[in-house]
Amino acid sequence: MSRCLVKGIPIGRDEPVRLMGVINCSPESFYKGSYVCSGTVLCRAVDMIAAGADIIDIGARSTAPGAPPLSEQVETERLEKALGELDGSGIPVSVDTMHAPVLERCCSHDIHAANDISGLRDPAYARLVADSGLPAFLMASDRQPGDSTTLAGTFTALETVVSRCADAGIDSYVLDPAIGLWTPERTTDLDWELCRHFDDFTRFGRPLLAAVSRKTFLGEPGNRSAEERLAASLGMTALLIDKGADVVRTHDVAETAEVIRMAARVVDRP
Numbered sequence: 001m002s003r004c005l006v007k008g009i010p011i012g013r014d015e016p017v018r019l020m021g022v023i024n025c026s027p028e029s030f031y032k033g034s035y036v037c038s039g040t041v042l043c044r045a046v047d048m049i050a051a052g053a054d055i056i057d058i059g060a061r062s063t064a065p066g067a068p069p070l071s072e073q074v075e076t077e078r079l080e081k082a083l084g085e086l087d088g089s090g091i092p093v094s095v096d097t098m099h100a101p102v103l104e105r106c107c108s109h110d111i112h113a114a115n116d117i118s119g120l121r122d123p124a125y126a127r128l129v130a131d132s133g134l135p136a137f138l139m140a141s142d143r144q145p146g147d148s149t150t151l152a153g154t155f156t157a158l159e160t161v162v163s164r165c166a167d168a169g170i171d172s173y174v175l176d177p178a179i180g181l182w183t184p185e186r187t188t189d190l191d192w193e194l195c196r197h198f199d200d201f202t203r204f205g206r207p208l209l210a211a212v213s214r215k216t217f218l219g220e221p222g223n224r225s226a227e228e229r230l231a232a233s234l235g236m237t238a239l240l241i242d243k244g245a246d247v248v249r250t251h252d253v254a255e256t257a258e259v260i261r262m263a264a265r266v267v268d269r270p
Helices: 041-051 072-086 100-106 123-132 151-168 188-196 198-204 230-242 253-267
Strands: 004-006 009-011 018-024 055-059 093-096 113-116 136-139 173-176 247-250
Touching: 018 041, 018 253, 041 055, 041 072, 041 253, 055 072, 055 113, 072 093, 072 100, 100 123, 113 123, 123 151, 136 151, 151 173, 151 188, 151 198, 188 198, 188 230, 230 247, 230 253, 247 253
Parallel strands: 018 055, 018 247, 055 093, 093 113, 113 136, 136 173
Antiparallel strands: 004 009
């Protein structure tokens, strides 16, 4: 299996399961507990690293269903304020954006990876990642982020992402099967299906990202709110580690670090 390096941190099947802590600079985020206001980003990031995070993922645009639109200018301003706090800290940082102009501005700061939910759909974004040498976290997407509505379609979308990487000359990347309600056509049934078959995605020979933290399907049954989905998130994380997850993206770093520590003992990860 190929490895991916983020600021010297190796990600892959023969490596420890890595933990990506989420910092949202978007007050529109579906989980209000993940919002970090300007001026407190460095403090939150330091706390996350101390609690067990390997990488901090900074985003400034909510991608939850029904989230209000946001201009690239506002997204850029939010990210640059956050990244300005982290410059010189030495903390491994990935930037969660699917817009090439936004990523280009972020490249003037200390960033170490790009997190693109559109899976390099934009050739300009792919060129920027290739030219900068940034490793990338890339979600299964065809024409828009997470637009597959079936398990088979998700495999096809990931094949497309892999082809985009090859065309752009990008060889350091992690694949994300796109669990979540990304489009109106998707249902939580697909999320459960993707989790059941998560180990099948190892066929791509690439590290895999499990990004399920507090997502809608984990509130079933009972329609539990995001604030009530911690236990389900932790349980699903343990299962996905057993099914081959190499990176776990989470809002809840300390709790997830404990899950990773325990699960790694069972599945014989370093």
